Amino acid sequence: MQKLFQELRERLLRGGIAPRHIRRYLNELSDHLADLTKEEERAGRSRAEVEAAALGRLGNVDHLAKAMLDQRRFRSWCARAPWAMFSVTPLVLLLLAYLASALILCSGWLMFLPAATTPFGQTTPQVSSLGNIYFQIGRLIYFTAPVFIGLAIGLVAIRQRLTALWPMIGIVLIAWMGGTAHIQTSVSGVPHCRDIGLTFFVRPPAQALTQTLLHVFVYFALIAVPYVIWRMRNAHAVAN
Numbered sequence: 001m002q003k004l005f006q007e008l009r010e011r012l013l014r015g016g017i018a019p020r021h022i023r024r025y026l027n028e029l030s031d032h033l034a035d036l037t038k039e040e041e042r043a044g045r046s047r048a049e050v051e052a053a054a055l056g057r058l059g060n061v062d063h064l065a066k067a068m069l070d071q072r073r074f075r076s077w078c079a080r081a082p083w084a085m086f087s088v089t090p091l092v093l094l095l096l097a098y099l100a101s102a103l104i105l106c107s108g109w110l111m112f113l114p115a116a117t118t119p120f121g122q123t124t125p126q127v128s129s130l131g132n133i134y135f136q137i138g139r140l141i142y143f144t145a146p147v148f149i150g151l152a153i154g155l156v157a158i159r160q161r162l163t164a165l166w167p168m169i170g171i172v173l174i175a176w177m178g179g180t181a182h183i184q185t186s187v188s189g190v191p192h193c194r195d196i197g198l199t200f201f202v203r204p205p206a207q208a209l210t211q212t213l214l215h216v217f218v219y220f221a222l223i224a225v226p227y228v229i230w231r232m233r234n235a236h237a238v239a240n
Helices: 002-014 019-042 047-058 061-069 082-112 129-159 165-180 206-239
Strands: 182-187 194-199
Touching: 002 019, 002 061, 019 047, 019 061, 082 129, 082 165, 082 182, 082 194, 129 165, 129 206, 165 206
Parallel strands: none
Antiparallel strands: 182 194
């Protein structure tokens, strides 16, 4: 019985069915199989005959899978529009993370360094302990967001048994956006106003090209290597 449900689950995942629908479907089948088993037991059959009869009445994997695969409404968005889920959506999430980091930088600048012309490169005595913590939170978001978002889409792709094409495209885009991200600050003529600028995917100056490419490679490695390892381990676990 367990083997039947495991094979059915894999068939549905590879067919693009959303995991939440699969869980509900398997729970319903499990309850139905339990009812069928009780009916067969009341007929006085042996345990082996009861299981065989109950499974026969439930249906084979092809029949059970077809009932779900024929209904498009059960398909996940990752299967329906992988280009959106693994390329557009991660970049939007990364942009939101960078905006949050920029907001923390700007507000911290106003609160803790109101007289400074830039929040960067300030020595410790100029910033309180609370200010340091505040700025470090923004830095943490800024530098780790590409990794966490990239690993998240990798886990989603593995969980839903998707091919590696779109996840890898998404990982490349995230690494490129993260590696080329650049934040600029300036003081405007308006009192208590600070300007924060963000740029992405812009070709850096020649003197910064090597460093930018290194950042892109580091982000790609931090995301792609775990993804490939997880994918191989998952394939091995499913095969066994």
